[in-house]
Amino acid sequence: MVAFFEMVGGQALAFIGFALAVGLCCIGSAKGTGMVGEAATGVLSETPEHFTKCMILQALPGTQGLYGLAAGFFGLFTLGFFSGSPAQLTVGDGMAILFACVPIMLGGLLSAIAQGRVAAASINIVAKKPDDYMKGVIMCGIVEFYAILSLVGTILMLMYAL
Secondary structure, three states, X not given: OHHHXXXXXXXXXXXXXXHHHHHHHHXXXXXXXXXXXXXXXXXXXXXXXXXXXXXXXXXXXXXXXXXXXHHHHHHHHHOOOOOOOOOOOOHHHHHHHHHHOHHHHHHHHHHHHHHHHHHHHHHHHHHHOHHHHHHHHHHHHHHHHHHHHHHHHHHHHHHOOO
């Protein structure tokens, strides 16, 4: 196992962390926005004038994909990849960065799916009481808070990983 990590190197482990952060967040966002889109099509077939309200609800689970991308860019920036002189990482440094990405990996993936469920259920508000749709947006915002905490946790750990 040690030989494998020495062969892979610290930078490769850091890149695995960044790739998983972006990839898992985007998978969660795709799943969440897909669920809301499925729920919205029924409402829109009957009342197309509610498109904007449905679109707002559908866009909310997509933010976690952006958070994953932000974490990946922040990590690459921290390591100096945009300045032209990337840091040389030990295996320990690479593992620290990989584990620093875990909060947004898991928080982004799971909160996007959970937020998609809340937003899909909130489509019922649009169907029955369209003027109250902001109640659904607020409920989605509560789930969003935990995605933001995951991003902040990852950024704080990346700041102190090296």
